[in-house]
Every structure is written in structure tokens, then in C-alpha cells.
Amino acid sequence: MTLKMKSSLRRVLCVMSFASIGLLAAQNSWATQGGADSKAVPQEIEQRLQAMIGADARFAEVKPTAIAGLFQVQLGMTVVYLSADGKLLINGNMIDLDKNVNLTQEVVFQSRREVMEKMDESTMIVYPGAKTQSPKTITVFTDIDCPYCAKLHKEIPVLNAAGITVRFLAYPRSGPNTESYFKAQSVWCASNQTEVLNDAMMGVEPDKKQCADPVDEHMQFAAQLEVNGTPNILLENGDLLPGYVPARKLIGIVRQ
Incomplete structure (x- = not known):
């Protein structure tokens, strides 16, 4: 060879x-x-x-x-x-033609679902969706210094209004012990996480804080899922959407 x-x-x-x-x-x-x-x-x-x-x-x-x-x-x-x-x-x-199922894709989706089951929601920053008959959840790997993450973040109210809960995990693309990494730590260590994350996504520098933060654990999950960019949007069925997706389009995908 x-x-x-x-x-x-x-x-x-x-x-x-x-x-x-x-x-x-x-x-x-x-x-x-x-x-x-x-x-x-x-x-x-x-x-x-x-x-x-x-x-x-x-x-x-x-x-x-x-x-x-x-x-x-x-x-x-x-x-x-x-x-x-x-x-x-x-x-x-x-492809299973009788069932119209992509068997290869389903193997990957199942593997991602298994990783997702190991995630502790209490370590995420969560924006609950409105109560609807068919609530949905997306799990997003985000980077505070990522412009497209900020763009997606602005559309959280639209997603929430559609009954979609948005859960965030930290994935500083620059890696450990970098400015983005320290910002993520500060956000996740804040007592008012959603407010601080909102501000950080608008360019406001978070107050430096340290705690038993989950950033390293989130990065390990990203590695297991082979995430290599942000935002990456993980759906309940195990599908993984790389990159920014406009809210209206994302709502349609989630509700398929």
C-alpha cells in the first residue's frame, strides 16, 4: 500500500x-x-x-x-x-430502500445521542422555550468570540417563541488557556449566567471569575462528537448542524 x-x-x-x-x-x-x-x-x-x-x-x-x-x-x-x-x-x-432509512446516518445519529445522554443539563446555560404541544430542544456548542454564534444568539427569542429550548455548551475554538477559554469560564461561573452570556455575545467583557466550571468537560463532549467549529447545533435525533442556521429555517428543520 x-x-x-x-x-x-x-x-x-x-x-x-x-x-x-x-x-x-x-x-x-x-x-x-x-x-x-x-x-x-x-x-x-x-x-x-x-x-x-x-x-x-x-x-x-x-x-x-x-x-x-x-x-x-x-x-x-x-x-x-x-x-x-x-x-x-x-x-x-x-440505504434501506423498503423503509427509506439511511442506515449509515442512523448509526452516527445513535452514537451522538449516546454522547448527548451523558451531558448534564445543569452544566449548560439554558433558555427555555415557550410551552407548546410539541416542545423541542437544541443543544448548541458556542464560542463567545464567534460572530456567527452571536448572530444565532440574537435569534434565541424567536426560537423560544416557537417552543424550542436552547441549551448552550462552551466550545472556545482557540483551545484551553486562551482569552476565549477564560471568557467562557467567567460566563459559566457567573451567578446570572444568561444575562452575562447575553452581554458577552454583544461584546461586553465578562468579569473575570473562576469556579469548578464545566468548560473542559464541554470541550471533551465536542471532541467526542467531532465538533470542530461554532456554532454547532445538535438536534434531539442526533443530527448535527455545522455553522449558523437562520432561526426560521432552523425551526423548520427541528420540526421536520
């Missing part, structure tokens, strides 16, 4: 950050659907993954698919398919 091809396959299988690998370390390596008897992962697939991505292969979750001889390989939020002999790789979506 050429170095160029090996590098390409590494990108396809999304060699993950330490935080993402930590998420998968809790899972069984070479996991199979329905046990390890007749559906055990072929040795050829194990060997191919080890050749392609080295030690990270132990974090890959491998399951048989409905197609004989084709296995699903998941690493983080990336899903591909390998033939049982390890010679063919398919990078694309598997």
Missing part, C-alpha cells in the same frame, strides 16, 4: 483525537452484533484495519451488515464498510 493511499484511508477512517478515542475505549474492541460466535470479525478485517490505521484499530467497532460478507466499521463518528476478505472498502451510505 502506498503512503498516499494509506494516508487517504486514515482520513476516511477519521483517526481521532485523544478524547474521541477515550469514548471508544469503553467499548469492546472488535465488537460484533449478536455475539462472537458465527458472526466473529474475520481475521482479514482485523489485519487490514491494523495495516491501515495501526494501533487505533483496536478502537474500531466492527459489526456484520444485512449484506453477506460486508462488515460495518465505525471509528468515532465515521462509518465505512469492509468486505470480509479485507480487500474492498466502501465509503458511503447504506
Whole structure:
């Protein structure tokens, strides 16, 4: 295998950050659907993954698919398919035509929902939606120094009026121990968080505060979800919308 091809396959299988690998370390390596008897992962697939991505292969979750001889390989939020002999790789979506379901997408959505279940809402800054017959919730990774985050923030009243609760997690794109990071800490340590966050999004410097803040934990969740920008909007079904979405359009997406 050429170095160029090996590098390409590494990108396809999304060699993950330490935080993402930590998420998968809790899972069984070479996991199979329905046990390890007749559906055990072929040795050829194990060997191919080890050749392609080295030690990270132990974090890959491998399951048989409905197609004989084709296995699903998941690493983080990336899903591909390998033939049982390890010679063919398919990078694309598997669709159940009878049910009109994107099976590949649903695997990723389910993984995101599992991460979302681990999030503690008490560590978020929450703007409750109006009471409606079908309330919805979105979870947003935000950066105080992100212009498009500020643009989305201004539209919270529109989203709330439509019955959508908006929950914020901190994701300073510049990383730990930066100005954006310290601003996030100060906002989350404020006694009046929503007011301070509102002001910060309008360019008002928050008073410097320190506490047992959740910023690092939020950044770990972002890594597990492979968030790499802001705003990123996580829906209840596990869909992840990268970037700013106008409120009216977002309402339509949430209510689909």
C-alpha cells in the first residue's frame, strides 16, 4: 500500500483525537452484533484495519451488515464498510430502500445521542422555550468570540417563541488557556449566567471569575462528537448542524 493511499484511508477512517478515542475505549474492541460466535470479525478485517490505521484499530467497532460478507466499521463518528476478505472498502451510505432509512446516518445519529445522554443539563446555560404541544430542544456548542454564534444568539427569542429550548455548551475554538477559554469560564461561573452570556455575545467583557466550571468537560463532549467549529447545533435525533442556521429555517428543520 502506498503512503498516499494509506494516508487517504486514515482520513476516511477519521483517526481521532485523544478524547474521541477515550469514548471508544469503553467499548469492546472488535465488537460484533449478536455475539462472537458465527458472526466473529474475520481475521482479514482485523489485519487490514491494523495495516491501515495501526494501533487505533483496536478502537474500531466492527459489526456484520444485512449484506453477506460486508462488515460495518465505525471509528468515532465515521462509518465505512469492509468486505470480509479485507480487500474492498466502501465509503458511503447504506440505504434501506423498503423503509427509506439511511442506515449509515442512523448509526452516527445513535452514537451522538449516546454522547448527548451523558451531558448534564445543569452544566449548560439554558433558555427555555415557550410551552407548546410539541416542545423541542437544541443543544448548541458556542464560542463567545464567534460572530456567527452571536448572530444565532440574537435569534434565541424567536426560537423560544416557537417552543424550542436552547441549551448552550462552551466550545472556545482557540483551545484551553486562551482569552476565549477564560471568557467562557467567567460566563459559566457567573451567578446570572444568561444575562452575562447575553452581554458577552454583544461584546461586553465578562468579569473575570473562576469556579469548578464545566468548560473542559464541554470541550471533551465536542471532541467526542467531532465538533470542530461554532456554532454547532445538535438536534434531539442526533443530527448535527455545522455553522449558523437562520432561526426560521432552523425551526423548520427541528420540526421536520
